[in-house]
Amino acid sequence: MTDKSFLNLEYKKEGKNFRLQLFFAKDERGIVYRVTTVLYANGWNIEGASIRSLENGQIEDEFLISDSTGREFGEKEKEQIVQEMYLLFKEEISIPSYLIKKGKVAKADKGNESAEIIFESNEELDNTLLRIKTKDRSGLLCDIARMLFLECIDILSVKAKTYKDEVDDTFEIKSEMGHSLDDGMKERLVRNLKNIL
Structure with a gap:
């Protein structure tokens, strides 16, 4: 650019x-x-x-x-x-x-084992829906986007909603190779997401 x-x-x-x-x-x-x-x-x-x-x-x-x-x-x-x-x-x-x-230093007190993480595959489009329900905090959406970026996952669309101190975010995602996520990748994402939420 x-x-x-x-x-x-x-x-x-x-x-x-x-x-x-x-x-x-x-x-x-x-x-x-x-x-x-x-x-x-x-x-x-x-x-x-x-x-x-x-x-x-x-x-x-x-x-x-x-x-x-x-x-x-x-x-x-x-x-x-x-x-x-x-x-x-x-x-x-x-x-x-x-x-x-910008003075933004990563906080050490992240991690939420009780976060709700749900996957739904769309076989027709080779996409996966990732829904995350957890407590809101500053920089949360940024951290989720970073983690997906580092895992080489494309974000096709996002719908992020905040209700008081709770978030309900839905991501339409797929791997950079152009297909939906396999079970191994989903398990890794759940593990990594719970460490940052």
């Missing part, structure tokens, strides 16, 4: 929250991971999310975000988000280095 035309970001206020619509010119591995990383690093809580592919090949990401201090999302915040996403997509800085620079 050579310029910022790869991304168009629109936003509007909805009550105390802000709805962001991000249109990417083309699909690319790790979009959800990078977007959630930038929002988390800038202190925005993700209350809901929807990611889908459009017929023209573009990717539309929609995030409902909030800030516990009542901060507003305006043109200044928009420019900062776009600039930082641009740096990550161009790989001018690695995500771990970016998070350190």
